[in-house]
Each structure stands twice: as structure tokens, then as C-alpha cells.
Amino acid sequence: MSVNTAIVNQHLDEALSSPLFRKADRQARFLRYVVDAALQSPETTIKEFDIAVAVYDRRADYDPRTDPIVRVEAARLRARLREYYELTPPESVRIDIPKGQYVPRFVPVGHGHAPAVSDLSILVPPFRSLSPDPDDQNFCDGVTEEVVHKLAQDHRIRVITQSAAAWLEQREKPKPRYVLEASIRRVGAEIRLTLHLMELTGGGSTRLSNIYQATTNNIFATQERLAEEIRRDLSAALHTDNAGSECIH
């Protein structure tokens, strides 16, 4: 899918004229620099060095190991964009700068397109053990960690852990759209994990309900296998497996 340059530019102008960007001169320049580069050449690679020189007035001997200003600013810019989109939901396109790179993605939003990242927010409280053995709760905690880790690899999903939920509460962010709850029962070496994915908006309907079986013979391998099965089922339930094809560059 080819990018509509005029729509992206119009969206960029609107974002940069908002109060959040008006006084953040360098971050506005950072955003415009990477967006311009991506629009001019969709296959472009943007290096930390390029941004340091073009936006932060660093010289040709700039060394990112001793001056990580671009990495600092990239993290702050991602936070500013998140805040901007939460205050001003985009109508046509949103600009994402995925972690680990500086080339932005232009993600169409609105009817018929993949949901915006914030629409796929999932609260993941610690999975519960229904047995009195404290080791079983440790096993549950391990599965929770694995699931959070695997879901977090998908940039379209915003995973919110219990501690993160407390943070969001303070920052008055929108509530997560989904909650993922699971409990584990164990008899001998056999484990049964019951999982529910519920939509918190629109009446609280259950989007996914599954039972997974495993054994405790190899704890780490079992935790990872359960987490992978859960991730796969969640992706299918949320229709994110093919959503990447909606992204345009």
C-alpha cells in the first residue's frame, strides 16, 4: 500500500502545532526530520548519527556511546506522541516510531483499518493459583511473566501489568480495553490453566475462553509453551495476526 504523503504531512502539521509540541522545538524537529526522510524514501534507514547532526547540532565526530542524546530524545518523543494521541485521537493516520529504530511507520486509522495501538490495550493481572502450595503461585507468576513478554513483542498490543496499571491510574490514562485473567489448578504433575479474555468496554463480553493442559516435568519449557499457545490464541481472537499488512511505509 502506498503512503498518502499529503495526508501524513497534514497530520504532522496538526501534531506539531498542538500545545504538546509547540514548546518542544527539538522534538518537533526530530519528528519532522524522520517523517520527511521516510516520505522521501520509504526504504530509508535513519541512523542515530544522522539525527544527532541534523537536529541536535552535533559535529562530525559525534559518538553516540558518550552522548546518548538521540536515544534519550527518541524515548521522550515516543512518550510525547503517545500523550498526543491519547489527547487527540487521530482520524486518518498515526505516526509510530517503533522501539529500536528511528524510521516512523504511518498507520492508517478509522473504518476498515487495523485498530490503533491504544485500542488493543490488555491488562494482565498476575495469574492465580487455586492450590495452597506456594510453589504453584511461583509457577503462575512465571507463566504471567512469559505471557507479558510475548505479548509485548507485538507493537500493536499495549500490555499493562498490575504495577503499570497503578501508574496509569495516576496519569489518568484511558482504561484498558481488555483484561486477561487466568487461573491454574494442579493435580500431581498435571496442570490445567483456564483463561478468559474479557472486553471491558461495551458490556464486558468474553472474547476468548480456553483451557490449556500441561505437566510440570520441565517448568521453564512448560511456562514458555503455555505462553506461546496463549499468545497465538490471543492474536487470533484479536485479529492481529494479519493486522501488520495494514501498515504502510
Add this chain to the structure above:
Amino acid sequence: MDSNTIRYLQESVARLPVGDLAPVNEFYRRLFELAPEAQPMFKTEMDLQAKKFSDMLAWVIEHLERPHELCQELRALGARHTGYGVKIDQYAPVGSALIWMFRRTLGDRFTPEMEEAWLEFYAFASFELERGSREAAA
């Protein structure tokens, strides 16, 4: 911020030499190299300033799991920054100097995961400072 991020923040600070202000002094030295215009904003004598920064770092680490108190304190600090004339762009060299301080002091014991945790925390903290500053100016 997830529990891993909090753990990496705690571990990186725990690896700094206990009771030694040398890393913080290096932080300020680096900050003033990167942003000489920031130096006149620090009116306090630098040893005392380093002690204040070190105490604040310890306080932040203690309060990572108490976000309400942490946010309130950061916003209050941001409000005070308004009076010092701090601009949004000036938060960038502070973050750079902070990461540099850990890298210089800890070497390879400052892992990429720790750097990622500090980048995430600093993005959050500087945003709260900015929010406090905006609210004070309104």
C-alpha cells in the same frame, strides 16, 4: 513501567559506589559540557547540589512502586523548574548526562536492559516535570 524496568533501575543504582558523590559530580561535569547554558541555573554550591541529586535518586528508587507519591513529587519539582527558567529542550542533555554517568561509572555492568529502563524512566519523569511546569504556569 513494568516490574522488570523497576528491577533494572533498582539494580543499576545499587551498583553505584555507596556514599560516593564522585559519579554525581561527573554527571554535573558532563551536563555542563553538553549544555554550558545550564550552569548559571545552579545557584547552590556544587557539593551540596551533588548531595541533593544523590538523595533524590535514592528517593526515586524507593518510590518506584509508589507512583502516586512519585508523580506528585516530580510535578512539584517541575513547578519549581518554571521559576528557574528551564525549557523543554533542556531536559535532553540532562538525560544524556545521566545515562553517561551510569555507563562511565559501571562500565559493562551497566547493561543494555538497564539503559533501556533508564530511557523509559527518564521519558516518564521528564514528562511529569514538564506537566508540573505547565500546571504552574497556567
